[in-house]
Each structure stands twice: as structure tokens, then as C-alpha cells.
Amino acid sequence: MEIAKERTGSISHQDLLQAIIEGSKNGELGTLTEDEFIGDNCKNMFLGGYLPPALAAVWGLMLLASHPEWQDRARSEVLELKMVIQEVLRLYPAVTLATREAMQDVKLGDLQVPKGMGIWIWLLSLHRDPELWGPDADTFNPERFINGVTGACKSSQAYIPFGLGARVCPGQNLAVIELKVFFAVILSKFKFTISPNYQHSPTYGLLLEPEHGVNLLIQKI
Numbered sequence: 001m002e003i004a005k006e007r008t009g010s011i012s013h014q015d016l017l018q019a020i021i022e023g024s025k026n027g028e029l030g031t032l033t034e035d036e037f038i039g040d041n042c043k044n045m046f047l048g049g050y051l052p053p054a055l056a057a058v059w060g061l062m063l064l065a066s067h068p069e070w071q072d073r074a075r076s077e078v079l080e081l082k083m084v085i086q087e088v089l090r091l092y093p094a095v096t097l098a099t100r101e102a103m104q105d106v107k108l109g110d111l112q113v114p115k116g117m118g119i120w121i122w123l124l125s126l127h128r129d130p131e132l133w134g135p136d137a138d139t140f141n142p143e144r145f146i147n148g149v150t151g152a153c154k155s156s157q158a159y160i161p162f163g164l165g166a167r168v169c170p171g172q173n174l175a176v177i178e179l180k181v182f183f184a185v186i187l188s189k190f191k192f193t194i195s196p197n198y199q200h201s202p203t204y205g206l207l208l209e210p211e212h213g214v215n216l217l218i219q220k221i
């Protein structure tokens with residue numbers, strides 16, 4: 001908050017904090033004070049920016065450790081890391097839900113949704129639906145993304161690890177860069193397999209986490 005206060009009235013910064021400060025002056029604050037608005041948005045950015053990328057990294061290690069053939073291909077750069085990350089986030093979307101509220105009565109397909117109703121978009125069921133992804137929907141196959149999302153899935157709207165629309169994740173490009181660097185460094189230095197002690201037990205609330213952690217056996221290359 002101190003940094004935000006120092007900046008008030010300043011026009012010299014063009015960054016996220018400045019956008020939040022300006023939003024506090026121009027936006028609809030509801031019941032919040034300007035300070036609460038700035039504080040809440042900074043906390044949101046901190047938590048959103050820390051846990052989901054960390055979980056994506058952990059699930060990615062689990063999948064590559066369980067599939068040495070894909071691990072070797074990713075290491076030898078035959079396989080693009082972008083595809084690995086897309087497939088990790090398809091099978092284990094770190095954030096399980098996108099939520100919306102109907103601002104007016106609306107018809108979605110056969111469903112009549114009344115104004116005020118909360119809508120939970122469950123990413124896991126979209127990302128693993130065999131009708132959209134084919135019979136191998138539950139299989140780790142990064143190469144399904146070789147022709148992008150439209151080549152992998154019947155509907156590009158069904159692949160939304162970062163949400164969609166006006167509230168889409170603002171950190172998605174940063175997250176993909178972070179994950180590419182993370183996997184490139186790990187793959188260049190280590191080989192890893194899944195430990196016999198690993199218990200597969202994905203558990204979810206808003207986030208999809210490995211209940212007992214992910215145990216790996218790591219060997220220096």
C-alpha cells in the first residue's frame with residue numbers, strides 16, 4: 001500500500017499496479033474503499049500468480065515422470081514444450097472452475113438461466129470429454145496439440161485452462177513463459193521417474209492439487 005500511495009497522482013508508470021490504482025479511481029468499487037480495492041487486487045494477483053503456475057509445474061513433473069518416452073522427446077526438443085504445457089493444463093487444469101453470474105435472464109442451449117444465477121464452468125469435464133477430444137481423452141498425448149487447439153478438440157471453447165472472455169486470466173502469457181523456462185531447465189539437468197511411494201490422488205476445491213504431493217526419483221544427467 002505504501003508503494004501505491006507514493007504513486008498516487010503519478011503518470012510516469014505504465015504497469016499493472018498503475019492500472020489497479022487508476023481502476024480504483026475510475027471503477028465501480030461497490031462497498032470497497034479505494035485502499036481495499038487496491039489491496040484486494042494486489043492479493044488476487046499475488047495468489048493467482050503463485051499457486052496455479054506452481055501446481056501446473058508439479059502436475060507436469062508427475063506426467064513427464066510417468067511417461068519417460070514423452071520426457072525424452074521434450075528433452076531432445078523434438079517435442080515443443082508449449083504442447084507439453086497445453087496437455088498438462090488440459091488433464092490437470094490447476095484452476096478447476098470459471099464462475100459467472102447471469103446479469104439478465106438468458107437461454108443457453110436448452111437451459112433457461114434466470115438473472116442472478118451463479119454458473120460454474122467445470123473445466124475438468126470439458127477438458128476430458130471424449131466426444132470433444134476423442135477416445136484417448138484421458139491419455140497424456142502432447143502431440144494432439146500439433147495443429148493447435150482447433151486441431152486437438154472439436155470446439156476451441158472447450159479448452160479454457162485460463163478461462164475466457166472479459167475475465168480471462170491476465171497472467172496467462174507470463175505463466176506459459178514461466179513454465180517453459182521451468183521445464184527447459186529441469187529437463188536439461190535431470191531425468192526423473194515417478195517414485196513407487198507416489199499415491200495418485202488429485203483433490204480439488206478451486207485448485208486441483210495432489211493430495212499427498214508428488215514423489216519423484218531424480219537423477220542428474
Ligand code: HEM
Pocket residue numbers: 044045048049050052053056089093094095097098099160161162163164165166167168169170171172174175
Ligand atoms: C498455469 C498458470 C495459471 C492458470 C492455470 C490460471 C488460471 C486462471 C483461471 C481459470 C482464471 C479464471 C478466468 C475466468 O474466470 O475466465 C484465472 C484468473 C486470474 N488469474 Fe490466472 N492462472 C494462471 C496464472 C496466473 C498468473 C501467473 C497470474 C498473475 C501474475 C494470474 C492472475 C490471475 C488473476 C488476477 C485472475 C482474476 C482475473 C479476473 O477476475 O478478472 N494467473 N486464472
